[in-house]
Amino acid sequence: GRRALVAGVADDGGFGFAIAKSLAEAGAKVCVGTWPPALGIFQTLLRRGKMDASRKFADGSLLEFEKIYPLDAAFDTLESAPAEVRENKRYKELGDFSIAGLAAQLKSDFGEQPLDIVVHSLANGPEVKKPLLETSRAGYLEAVGVSAYSMVSMVANFAPLMKKDGSFVSLTYMASERVIPGYGGGMSSAKAALESDTRVLAYEAGRKYGVRVNTISAGPWASRAASAIGI
Ligand code: ZID
Numbered sequence: 001g002r003r004a005l006v007a008g009v010a011d012d013g014g015f016g017f018a019i020a021k022s023l024a025e026a027g028a029k030v031c032v033g034t035w036p037p038a039l040g041i042f043q044t045l046l047r048r049g050k051m052d053a054s055r056k057f058a059d060g061s062l063l064e065f066e067k068i069y070p071l072d073a074a075f076d077t078l079e080s081a082p083a084e085v086r087e088n089k090r091y092k093e094l095g096d097f098s099i100a101g102l103a104a105q106l107k108s109d110f111g112e113q114p115l116d117i118v119v120h121s122l123a124n125g126p127e128v129k130k131p132l133l134e135t136s137r138a139g140y141l142e143a144v145g146v147s148a149y150s151m152v153s154m155v156a157n158f159a160p161l162m163k164k165d166g167s168f169v170s171l172t173y174m175a176s177e178r179v180i181p182g183y184g185g186g187m188s189s190a191k192a193a194l195e196s197d198t199r200v201l202a203y204e205a206g207r208k209y210g211v212r213v214n215t216i217s218a219g220p221w222a223s224r225a226a227s228a229i230g231i
Contacts, residue, residue, distance in 0.1 A: 003029045003114055005106070007071055007154065008122030010038035011045070012054035014223035015171055016121030021055070021063050023117065030063075033071030033102055035122070036091050043068065069105060070097040073122055073150035074142075076157075077101070099150070103157040115162045120154055120170035123147040127185030128229055140186030147190035148197060155201045159209040166211045168201075170194060171218050182229055 004023045009016035009032040020030045034042055045051055055063040072091075075081040075098040085091055096104065106114050124146040127139030151170050159166075175183035176191035195215055202213040220231045 001027055001029060002116035003031065003066070003110070004117035004119065005031045005033065005115055005158070006119040006121060007033035007073060008035075008120065010034045010042045011224055012051045014121065014225065015218060015221060016119065017054070019119050019121060020065070021057075023119075024063050025057050028117065029066045031067040031069060031106070032065050033069050033073075036070045036072055036094055036097050039068070039070055039094070040090065067109065069102050070094040071099070071102050072097045073099060073154070074146050075099065076153045099153045099157050103161060106158075106161060113161055113163050115158060116166050118154060118158050118162070118166070118168045120151050120168070122150065123171075123187070123190070123225060125185040125187040125190065128187050129182075129184060131181070131184045132186065132188065135185050140189065143186035144190045144193055147187065148193035151194055152197055152201065155205050155211075155213060159205045159211050162209060162211050164210045166209075168205075168211060168213045170198065170215045172198075172215045174217055 004020070006016050006020040006023070008014070009020055011017065016032070020032060024030045052062060057063065072081070072085070075085075077100045078086070078096045078098045081098065091097060095101065125139070125143035127135050127143070130139070155168055158168075172191045172194050173183065173187075174180065175188040176195050180188070198213055198215040205211050205213055220226065222231050
């Protein structure tokens with residue numbers, strides 16, 4: 001069977017959860033990466049059965065994640081996380097929550113080439129409600145770092161763990177190529193970077209590792225992230 005990693009699942013309301021469920025229903029084992037500030041509540045809701053309705057497959061059985069890993073995709077290595085993050089109460093008991101840390105954990109849990117599919121379903125734009133003209137440099141760089149560079153880092157760290165013909169996919173949005181007021185804070189810039197990087201990563205990682213890299217331009221869905229911009 002195949003194994004998928006879906007990065008960016010912290011509740012049952014977004015694209016990541018729905019993709020994880022579809023992959024599992026098609027027979028894959030599915031691990032997820034969850035943002036540390038949301039991890040505790042996600043595990044609690046799962047444990048208490050609050051997500052059982054959305055976990056239910058057509059045959060009545062329930063979606064089970066093979067593993068739920070802490071992942072903060074703003075950090076490529078644990079050392080690159082500032083001390084105030086590493087010492088924060090939501091982070092300090094979690095071990096290595098960086099992208100490289102997750103790659104190391106996957107190898108130690110499942111061996112050298114544990115992955116067939118990696119889904120990048122995460123984004124964050126702290127100033128998404130501000131027009132680009134009013135966006136600070138820090139907000140812009142955070143949006144691009146978490147929402148686009150994270151994909152570069154995930155391909156660099158996870159492609160070596162993938163079986164041949166493995167597949168990466170991310171989620172983008174059309175505001176990368178057309179002006180869509182309301183999608184601010186540098187998020188339009190982040191999606192433009194993500195789409196351009198997808199082409200270059202497909203070229204580079206395709207040759208180096210034999211993997212595919214694609215992105216899907218999603219329609220509107222009232223996830224937790226999207227409700228911040230009134231979807
Ligand atoms: P979601 O809240 O389920 O997923 C986002 C996840 O990212 C959450 O679990 C966060 O905890 C996680 N996250 C945030 N920061 C970090 C971090 N530093 N490290 C690790 N995880 C982190 O929301 P979702 O399902 O909307 O988002 C999933 C992907 O779909 C993102 O890349 C979105 O940009 C993308 N997407 C969503 C929509 C939408 O409507 N929900 C659209 C296009 C793309 C869109 O915005 N018309 C208007 C808007 C849109 C489409 C059409």
